[in-house]
Amino acid sequence: MSKIPEQTIEEIRTKTDIVDLIGEHVRLTKRGKNWFGLCPFHGESTPSFSVSEEKQLFHCFGCGASGNAITFVMDIDNRPFTEAVVHLAERLDIPIDASVEMGSQSEKEVAHKQMYEAHEFAANFYNHLLLNTVEGEKAYQYLEQRGFTRENIEKYNIGWALDDWEALSSLLQRQGFDMNEMEQAGLVIQRDNGTGFFDRFRGRVMFPLYDDHGTIVGFSGRVLEKSDKEAKYLNSPETPIFEKGRLLYNFHRARLNVRKKGNVIVFEGFMDTLTADRHGLENTVAVMGTALSDTQLIKLKRITNDLIICCDGDNAGWEASKRFAELVMQKGFSLKIAVLPNKMDPDDYISENGIEAFQEKIINRPHTYMSFILAYAKKSKNLSHENDVLQYIHEVMEELSGGLTPVEKDMMLRQLSMDTNVSVDALEQQYAKAAGKAVRKTQSDNFSEPSVPIIQQRKQSISATGRAERLLLSHMLNDGSLFDTIQNHHEELFVHDDYTTIYIRLAGFYEQYGAPDFHRFAETIEDRGLRRIVLEAAVMERDPEHAEQEVEDCVVHLKKHRIQQQITQKMHESKDAEKMNDLPAALQLAREIIQLRKSLSAM
DSSP: OBOOOHHHHHHHHHHSOHHHHHHTTSOOEEETTEEEEOOTTSOOSSOOEEEETTTTEEEETTTOOEEOHHHHHHHHHTOOHHHHHHHHHHHHTOOOOTTBOOOOOOHHHHHHHHHHHHHHHHHHHHHHHHHHOGGGHHHHHHHHHTTOOHHHHHHHTOEEEOSOSSHHHHHHHHTTOOHHHHHHTTSEEEOTTSSOEEESOOSEEEEEEEOTTSOEEEEEEEOSSOOSSSOSEEEOOOBTTBOTTTOEETHHHHHHHHHHHSEEEEESSHHHHHHHHHTTOOSEEEESSSOOOHHHHHHHHTTOSEEEEEOOSSHHHHHHHHHHHHHHHHTTOEEEEEOOSTTOOHHHHHHHHOHHHIIIIIITSOBOHHHHHHHHHHHTOOTTSHHHHHHHHHHHHHHHTTSOOHHHHHHHHHHHHHHHOOOHHHHHHHHHHHHHHHHHHHHHHHHHSOOHHHHHHSOOOOOHHHHHHHHHHHHHHHOHHHHHHHHHHOSOOOSSHHHHHHHHHHHHHHHHHOSOOHHHHHHTOOOHHHHHHHHHHHTSOOOGGGHHHHHHHHHHHHHHHHHHHHHHHHHHHHHHHHHTTOHHHHHHHHHHHHHHHHHHHHO
16 A cells, blocks of 8 residues: 655645635635634634635634644544545545555444445445336336436436345345444344344335435435335434434535525425425525434534525424524524425425426515514414414514514514504503513523533633743744754753643654644644644744744743742642651752752743
8 A cells, every 4th residue: 555645745735725625614704814704613603713825724713723724624524634635636636546545444434434335335226226127117207207307316326225125135245244334324124033134225215315525324215105004204213424413415515506696495305405406406405304403504504694494385394494493593594484385395386386486486585584483473373363363462572572673673563563453552562571571581591501602712811831832832843953953952841741742743753754844744643632733833923033042932931930830849748748747858848949949040
């Protein structure tokens, strides 16, 4: 196995546009020389993540994450160094020897690799059965009736699982896959008597589920005919590579289109997204289940602030829209809710009326959050009945009190007055009471549950000793000859263990590479915390013309700090010795303290 040549690594790093790369994961806005966005490594509502096009570096002022293009891929995708380089090489069409050493992998990574490979194998097997066998003809006809062409089927890798207990499991076994791992991957199920395995998916049209990078991590299987005995859709279970709360269907395809169009449409079901996508509406995603998670919203927030919810038009769809909308509003999105008529779902509407009508009449005419809440509350009420009128007003006030602008409040009160024949003045008084109650509740919540994320993101000040360590490391990273000088004259340099670890690693790096290259050195460090220290030090302002003086000042400061630590420690020991009536030990420690103080004064 060969290693990637250093000149190739350098070419990949320098040719990668870090703004373009990170822009695929984070929505960036240019301010001055740098680009800013929400950090992809921790949840935040105010952008503290900076990307420097000039330096080809990123830094988060909230959590401290720092790096270059290669380390960004390592961190965002949890890839080892070599895999990150290969990924960027493929992105740039830079040829790399296929036999390059991909680094040692843990048992967990090997297991995951088998799971990914098995899902790819299963998807190809299902697709072959659908397109090329007699057994798949009925499923193929079903898809044709739903409007799918052969080109669509190939694009989405749709397949057919035979109505056979061991079609896939026996094939996986013959291919050498570990069947216990295949059970963990959700493709097969072990028999109760432990004698073997059988297929999880049987007699279903198979739709692959992809992660953010376009890798198959699971399946959703649909029966051809409705039955009371089995579910219409059967999804893969939660596995080490598939978590439905983290996955958004079609995110890998929609991401760039969302950035181009400026908004994203969120559906309840993946079939809605498939139908929209094959008709040319390419900025849609779907949740995998009935919930919309914080993780999914954070993922969407990185690429757009404008979100349109479009659930089914039945009662369950209205309920889902309300749940989704409440979560989305909490995350600070600009939200719209598109509502479908006649209990239709997006798939049905597009199939019956066409994509143009769907965009013009549904997507382009959405509700605001306020108007949706009004429509939701009114939907189940008979406003000719007094109790329903009172309940309608109560529900709207509960939902909207305290969260409206003056204009929105005025519009809401006028609409309520028109709907109920209650005067605007009376409604305004009711609103004031509801708003006061909402404020008191918010204050109570804030008092009892302090905001942890804000505390975590507060930038910590660096001590004089910390600054000295960082400045010293900065010079060592950028000047190899200076590193040799420091190494030859000072046995013990740094106070903190992290800096000592980096110093030892840097010595090994200079032995191997000779010349300073903080980018390359940072890429050799897998620990994110240590890598952050390296990159913060590397870009720290220093004075190259007076480097020797700065270094000497740092060394002296750190020596003084260590001596002060020794004095403090010996004073504690001396007090302990006096308590134990060990006068000789106390006297000896006193002498040592005096000598240390003399050496400190002489510096």
